[in-house]
Amino acid sequence: MSDTTIDTALLKQVTQLPESRNKQQDSFAELQNNARAKYKAEGLPDRTLHLWRYTDPSQFLYSDGSESHQNGSAIPANAPIASGVSPAYDTALEQLNAGELSAVALDNADVSLRIELTPVAIKAGLVALPLSLAGADYSDILKRHLATEVGADFGKFEALNTTLWEDGIFIYAPDNVRIEEPIHLLRRGSASSRWTFPRTLIVVGENSKLTVVDEYYSANETVAGKSNAVVEVFGHANSEVEYFVLQRNNAKTLSHYTERTILVGDTSKSMLVAASFGSKTHKANLGTIMQGRQTKSLQYGLVFGSDKQSFDHHTEHINRGANGYSDLDFKVVLKDKAHSTYTGLIRVDENIKNCEAYQSNRNLLLNRGTKAESIPELEILCDEVVCTHGATVGPIDEMQVFYLLSRGIPRTDAVRMIVRGHVEPTLKILPESLQPRVRSYVDERLATL
Amino acid sequence: MSNYILQIKDVHVEVEGKEVVKGVTLDIGKGEVHALMGKNGSGKSSLSNAIMGHPSYSITSGDVLLDGVSVLEMDPNERSLAGLFLAFQYPQAVPGVTVANFLRSALMARRNDDKAMRTFRKELYAAMDALEVDHEFGGRYLNDGFSGGEKKRLEILQLSMLKPTMALLDETDSGLDIDALKIVSEGINNYCSAENGILLVTHYQRILDYVKPTKVHVMIDGKIVKTGGPEIALELEKSGYESFQPELAEVSG
Structure with missing residues (x-):
């Protein structure tokens, strides 16, 4: 047997799922109770602030009539996923079998969460688990990372995700684990129009390397889905992480998405690519916090809107460590009556010297009736930096x-x-x-x- | 069928409401190379752009016939398919579109047949080798970050692959060092045949050492003031455009 062929016995062993998706939350009870209190206490975001000037926040309020959890019914444990349920999943499994991917997860909102890894990836030390199962062996890692950046205090809707996440995905590369083939996460929305709360934690240890593809899509073309997702990525010293998020929900979906990459360690590197094609309204907030010294962050955005879609993207590059390098290239194409708003913040904290920060946002409008806003923001509190930004909007x-x-x-x-x-x-x-x-x-x- | 490939009949061209070509008549026969010489702003580039159908240049009166058929009602792509080609003075950069992909699309528009495209790579590499262009050029984005010389070579590469019947070469020699000029000239000469025609727009006599013109026309202030053989180019080189000013020409004549 070649190294890249999946050993099915091994697969069963690593894809053990909890009895019920809902039971897993016990170990996060404190975290979630705290987030619940914050969500309730906090008012709606101020619409005079630019971050919410273009999108009505009230549509993201939890509206399913129950705050207990999800749809209330017991979700079958470890339900097998029939082929044909999700073509994207079938394709991903083929790629996994061919050794082109190192792990595949299907987070099927109504059914189950299933994660499969190649024996090569397991042998190399990659950890990919439902968050509900991660607590047993990785409680310390979870404690130091989960919801520490995007949690109860981040904002009202991030507190909501932290309160109500369904079983999330935990990806962990311990120190000195370098995985070349991507890990592909598939987040299939609910077939009913209830809210779903996908949650992801990616931790990349010292000298380690990971590539993750995170794909969000609807259960079918007709459901008016509602999604509130949170992703946290941590890069420790000298690590490399590439994270690609693909949003291709149907045109009736409402989506709220928040991501933060934290380059904790010196000389760590990250690349973030956000490709947004779907949803009726998509509100996304993505950012990299460059905490270590001499870190490097690249961010790319690609938005292609049509019909009456509305996109509202915010990106951040926060320099808290000296000698950082960041670059952002955010491209937008709009046709029909689509709208896009882009706000991009670069912040360099006081006394953070010798940073380079670049930002470019280009919007291509294919016909009259489309509309693009571009708002670059620079908060440079240190003199010794090189910083440029540019924006174009036009046919x-x-x-x-x-x-x-x-x-x-x-x-x-x-x-x-x-x-x-x-x-x-x-x-x-x-x-x-x-x-x-x-x-x-x-x-x-x-x-x- | 006309013996002329290109007939320019009393053409007037306007750009932004200003007349820049004021009645030019010029016939180019098969196998002929015509040089159109003139100073900056004399209207020679405007004339070639207008013939190709550039949206900023409008032909307000006169006609342009390609193989006896007027091109004025044709869109620029139709003019290209009819056999017209313009090597631009300032070729446009199109980021994200590779040279190979661009050339493939241009050839597809002509052949419209996957079978006929099988030899594309081979043709491309042969054309590149002839112009001493590195094969990796095919993977670069069209004119994006190209040097002046690279852009001009790419124009001639297109000429050699698209094989038009009538080529307008707008200052293809400018921005080229002497070695590049020789290579590009060779490319132009390879294209020349008894079946096609060239209108070579230039400031300088220099390229005419390599590409031998059948006729030379001198353009001043939107009009052709003198037409003759290659000796005119040498005369220009010696005494400059001033001696061709209409009033001076009359006095000397």
């Missing part, structure tokens, strides 16, 4: 179109080429296991130009 460059036309390329093809070109540098950095699919989402939208 396709007619000179580019003319150049392609002059070579015989028809106008529609020329426009498609230019739009693909606009997003290509971002598509190119996606893991190979993900690229063809994300390209097809871009092409789907371009097909109706």
Whole structure:
């Protein structure tokens, strides 16, 4: 047997799931009670603050009539997942079998959470567990990381997620564990229109390396889903982490998403790529806190909106350690009547010297009726920094179109080429296991130009 | 069928409401290379851009015939498919679109056949080798971060792959060092045949040492003031454009 083939006996062993998804919360009771109190006590975010100027926060209030937990019914434990339930999952399993991925998780809101790893990844030391099972062996790691950055005190809706998360996913690379093949997390929404609260904790130990793909999608094309997700990523000294989030919910979904990467250790590196295609309203807040010295953070955004979709993205680069390097490239394409708001903060704390921080946001509007806002924010409290930011909003460059036309390329093809070109540098950095699919989402939208 | 590939008939061109080409007539026959010389602002680039269908340049009167057919009602891509080609003075960068992908699309528009595209790689590499262009060029984004010389080579690479019947070369020689000029000139000469025509727009006589013109036209202030053989280019080099000012020409004539 080759190293990359899955040993099914081993798989069963590592995919043991709890009796019920709902029982797991005991060990987090204190954390969650505290978050519940915060959620109740805190008022709605102030809409005069720019972060909420473009999206009505009241739509994210918990509205299922019960604060106890989820849909109240017992979820079958360790339910097998039939093939065909989720094509994306079937594809991911094929890629896992082929050794192109090191682990696959299906967080199927209504059924179960199932995680599978390749024997190679297990042998290398990768840990991927439901949060409910992680407490037994990793309570100390959880205590030091879980909800320490995005928890009760972060904001009202993050407190709500912390109160009501369903079984989350814990990914952990202990020190000196380097995993090259991506871990693919699939977050399938509920088939009913209840709220779901996906939760993720990724901890990358010293000198370790991980790549994680986190994909959010609807159970079907018709359900008006509601999702409130939180992700925390920690990079310890000299670690490398790449995190890709793909949001492709159906056009009726309401989604709220908060992510923070914390580069705790010196010379740690992170790359964050957020690709947003779906949802009726998508409110996302992503950021990297560069705590260690000489850390490096790259952030990329790719938004492609159509119809009446509304996107509201906020990014942060917070420099708290000297000699940090950060760069952000956020690309937006809008057609039909889609809207996008982008706010991007760069903060360099006092006495944090020799930082470099760059930021660029480019918005391509394919027709009248679309609207893009771009608001860069710089809070530089230290003199010795290099910092640039730029934003553009506009239609396709007619000179580019003319150049392609002059070579015989028809106008529609020329426009498609230019739009693909606009997003290509971002598509190119996606893991190979993900690229063809994300390209097809871009092409789907371009097909109706 | 006309013996002329390109006929420019009393063409007037406006850009932003200002007339920049004031009645140009010029016929280019098969196998002919015509040089159009003139100072900056004389209207030669405006003329070539207008013939290609640039949206900022409008032909307000006159006509342009390609193989006897007027191109004025055609979109720029239709003009290209009809056999017209413009090597731009300032080729446009299109970030994210690779040279290879761009050329493939341009050829697909002509062949519209996957089978005919099987030889694409081979053709591309052959054309690159002829112009001493590294094969990795195909993976770079179109004119994005290219040096002036690289952009001009890419224009000639396109010329050699798209094989138009009529090529307008707008200051293809500017920004080239002497070695690059030789290579690019060779590319132009390889393209030349008894079946196609070239209009070479330039400031300088220098490229005409390599690409031999059939006729040379001097353009001043939107009009062609003199037409003759290659000797005119040498005369220009010696005494400058001033001696071709219409009023001076009359006095000397």
